[in-house]
Amino acid sequence: MKKILFVASEVVPFIKTGGLADVVGALPKFINKKKYDVRVMMPNYRGISDALKEQMEYVTHFYMHLSWRTQYVGILEMEYEGIHFYFVDNEFYFAGTYPYGQIFEDVEKFGFFSKAVLSALPVIDFRPDIIHCHDWQTGLIPVFLKDRFSDNEFYRGIKTVMTVHNLKFQGIWNIPTIRDITGLSMYYFTPDKLEYKGDANYLKGGLVYADKITTVSPSYANEIKNAYYGEGLDGLLNARSNDLSGILNGIDYESYNPATDEALAKRYTVDTFRKERFKNKLALQKEAGLEQDKKKFVIGIVSRLTEQKGFDLVSYVMDEICSIADVQLIVLGTGEERFENMFRHFAWKYPDRISINTFYDEGFSRRIYAGSDVFLMPSRFEPCGLSQLISLRYGAVPLVRETGGLRDTVEAYDEYNHTGTGFSFANFNAHEMLGILHYARRVFDNKREWNKIIERGMRTDFSWNNSAKDYENLYESL
Ligand code: ADP
Ligand code: GLC
Numbered sequence: 001m002k003k004i005l006f007v008a009s010e011v012v013p014f015i016k017t018g019g020l021a022d023v024v025g026a027l028p029k030f031i032n033k034k035k036y037d038v039r040v041m042m043p044n045y046r047g048i049s050d051a052l053k054e055q056m057e058y059v060t061h062f063y064m065h066l067s068w069r070t071q072y073v074g075i076l077e078m079e080y081e082g083i084h085f086y087f088v089d090n091e092f093y094f095a096g097t098y099p100y101g102q103i104f105e106d107v108e109k110f111g112f113f114s115k116a117v118l119s120a121l122p123v124i125d126f127r128p129d130i131i132h133c134h135d136w137q138t139g140l141i142p143v144f145l146k147d148r149f150s151d152n153e154f155y156r157g158i159k160t161v162m163t164v165h166n167l168k169f170q171g172i173w174n175i176p177t178i179r180d181i182t183g184l185s186m187y188y189f190t191p192d193k194l195e196y197k198g199d200a201n202y203l204k205g206g207l208v209y210a211d212k213i214t215t216v217s218p219s220y221a222n223e224i225k226n227a228y229y230g231e232g233l234d235g236l237l238n239a240r241s242n243d244l245s246g247i248l249n250g251i252d253y254e255s256y257n258p259a260t261d262e263a264l265a266k267r268y269t270v271d272t273f274r275k276e277r278f279k280n281k282l283a284l285q286k287e288a289g290l291e292q293d294k295k296k297f298v299i300g301i302v303s304r305l306t307e308q309k310g311f312d313l314v315s316y317v318m319d320e321i322c323s324i325a326d327v328q329l330i331v332l333g334t335g336e337e338r339f340e341n342m343f344r345h346f347a348w349k350y351p352d353r354i355s356i357n358t359f360y361d362e363g364f365s366r367r368i369y370a371g372s373d374v375f376l377m378p379s380r381f382e383p384c385g386l387s388q389l390i391s392l393r394y395g396a397v398p399l400v401r402e403t404g405g406l407r408d409t410v411e412a413y414d415e416y417n418h419t420g421t422g423f424s425f426a427n428f429n430a431h432e433m434l435g436i437l438h439y440a441r442r443v444f445d446n447k448r449e450w451n452k453i454i455e456r457g458m459r460t461d462f463s464w465n466n467s468a469k470d471y472e473n474l475y476e477s478l
Contacts, residue, residue, distance in 0.1 A: 002475060004031070005128035006040040007117050009110065009137035010099050013080070014048045017099060018304060019249070019386040020165045023216070024134055026252040028083045030468035036475070037084075039126065041117050043109075044076055044087035047097035055080075056087060064119050066112055067183035073116045075124055086124065088116045106137075107173045107202065111181040114140040122154050130475055132161045136171035139206030140182065143194065146209050147184060159478040162210035164203070166383055167224055167231045168308060171202030196232065207236055211478055213244045216384035217405030221246030229381055229404075247471060248408055249384040250464035251393065256366075258394050263363040264370050270458040273395050274451055277370070284371030287364070288330045288355035297444055298328045299437075300372030300396055302365045302387055305335030305343075305358075310378035310401060315342045316430035322350045324441050330372065332357045332364055369394035373450075374423075374440055378433050382406045388422070392457040397450070398422035399440055401433070409462060413443065413453055421457040 010016055012025030028038040044056070056076040064073050074089030088094075093109045100106055118141060121127060133141050142160040149155040175189050178200035189195045194205040207213055215221045223229040225238050237244060259269045265283035268276035278294045285292045299321075303309045314321070321327065331343050331354070343356040357364065369375065375391035377400045384405030388398040392409070400406040402424045413420035423440045425432040444450050 002036050002130065003126065003128045004036055004038045004130045004132055004475060005126070006038065006132045006134070007138045007141060008042055008134040011040060011042045014042065014052055015045055015099055019384070020135060022251065022386055023165065023249055026464055027468060027471065029081060030464035032472060039084040039086065041086040041088065043094045043113055044089040045094045045096060045099055060123055062123060064116060066115060067180055071112060073120060075120050088113055088120065104173060107171055107178060108181050110137040110171065110202070111140055114138055115144055117141060118144055118149050127154060128158060130159045130161060130478055132163065133206055133210065134163050135165050136169050136203035139171060139202035141206070142209035143184070143188065143205040160210045161212045161214060161474065162206040164213065164215040164383065167233060170204065170231070172196060172199050175200045204233060204236065207233065207240065211243070212474060213240055214474065215246050216249045217408045218246035218248065219407045220383045220404035223404060245474070247467050248405065249386060250462050250467045251386055251389045253463040256390050256393050258370055261366055263366040265367070270455060273454060273458065277395055280367065280371040284330065284367050285328065287367060290328050290355055291352065296326045296328045297324065297441055298330060298372045299374045299376050300368040301331045301333060301376050302368050303333045305333040305339035307336070308380055310380050311339045313378050313428065313430040313433050315339070317434045318346050320434055321437065322346065322353050324437060328353055330355045330368055332361065332368055334358050334360060369396050372396040373444060374399050377406060379403055379406060380428055389462045392421060392460050392462065395454040395458050397440070397453055397457060399436060400424050401428065402426050418452065421453060421460055
């Protein structure tokens with residue numbers, strides 16, 4: 001039995017700001033339990049709900065050096081849906097209700113976390129064969145493992161996988177501070193290791209020292225070897241391309257299931273959506289404060305409101321979008337103020353057409369997937385994207401830019417061959433997006449054709465079953 005330890009900064013159901021949490025929360029459940037003992041380790045944030053905290057059990061605690069500091073490391077554990085979770089406890093670092101803060105706080109917080117994870121292993125008597133690290137917050141794990149832990153017999157031979165969910169975030173701060181946090185010697189801060197444009201870079205450390213690198217779609221794995229998507233690390237990723245692969249994310253088909261989803265006004269399946277789904281549309285319009293009319297063309301957005309997600313394009317042609325016949329736009333998202341304000345402005349200008357909701361609400365998000373006609377996701381870049389997968393599953397036709405995982409999961413509608421599950425455009429160009437939106441609006445008038453697009457989408461399979469096997473093959477290759 002191979003032992004695998006997943007390490008991440010956010011995990012569903014404990015804490016979530018984006019797709020990373022969904023992936024790390026779901027994937028372990030789908031790895032073959034007969035062959036692998038998969039456990040998960042994450043911080044014990046104050047923001048984790050009391051209901052979940054009550055189920056945690058204290059395991060042990062010890063004190064750990066972090067350079068000149070001596071810090072408390074508590075370990076808690078819990079079994080949840082068949083998976084063994086460990087929580088690293090420290091009230092100083094994990095006092096926030098939100099996992100992330102200012103970058104200078106986060107580099108110390110996750111430097112501490114990465115070292116604490118490794119230090120805890122002998123104490124909890126769990127020696128993983130493979131540590132599977134996710135994103136920059138865990139980038140120092142492969143580095144620490146090579147450095148101060150390698151003298152200890154316990155750690156010898158442990159392999160590491162570094163999965164990149166988003167190359168944009170790397171954990172960069174000045175070298176003196178990072179040396180002061182990590183206690184790593186100057187040896188590590190050269191351009192072939194952690195140094196990056198004069199600073200220290202956690203993710204780069206992970207990419208240099210991990211045995212294998214993965215990212216969350218095949219297209220993104222290729223794209224990041226080019227300067228446009230490479231965020232300054234394309235050279236390194238090219239150098240490591242023999243160890244780099246893309247494995248497509250799935251979504252949890254049990255949790256995201258319109259046939260059983262309790263958040264919905266009306267449940268439906270691929271066989272009943274033609275008769276039932278519009279009830280969710282009417283309920284959504286009501287919840288969003290818009291006119292209830294099933295003939296309206298409802299565009300849904302559920303997203304972090306950041307540059308990555310392509311909202312520059314949306315803001316550029318918002319007046320034109322609002323003049324599409326019968327359009328209603330429902331947005332659920334939080335993020336950069338400029339985008340929140342942009343949507344607020346247009347909601348003020350077109351109160352009968354736009355509903356802007358700047359908060360986080362899991363149930364509402366599900367009702368948007370179940371009630372919208374189109375789901376808009378014009379990302380500038382997209383490592384994988386889960387929202388378009390949830391849309392396909394719930395029958396909201398995705399309209400996406402052809403990039404990263406969007407390209408790998410949404411097949412463009414072809415009116416001649418009657419194929420395709422959504423709509424897409426190639427260039428990061430607002431009028432190209434607008435053109436496709438107009439086209440989708442025309443196809444929408446043909447109910448039979450539209451319903452077939454929905455049906456094909458609902459029949460696609462982006463559950464974890466296939467991708468979990470790809471991860472198992474990767475573990476075997478180590
Ligand atoms: P990313 O991880 O880049 O934000 P993904 O598409 O991979 O993008 O995952 C986003 C996840 O977060 C989806 O499950 C989406 O439904 C959810 N989400 C984003 N914003 C909100 C929100 N305001 N309320 C509820 N869920 C949200
Ligand atoms: C990141 C990416 C997103 C991906 C998610 C989970 O947040 O932005 O595309 O789906 O991680 O891997």
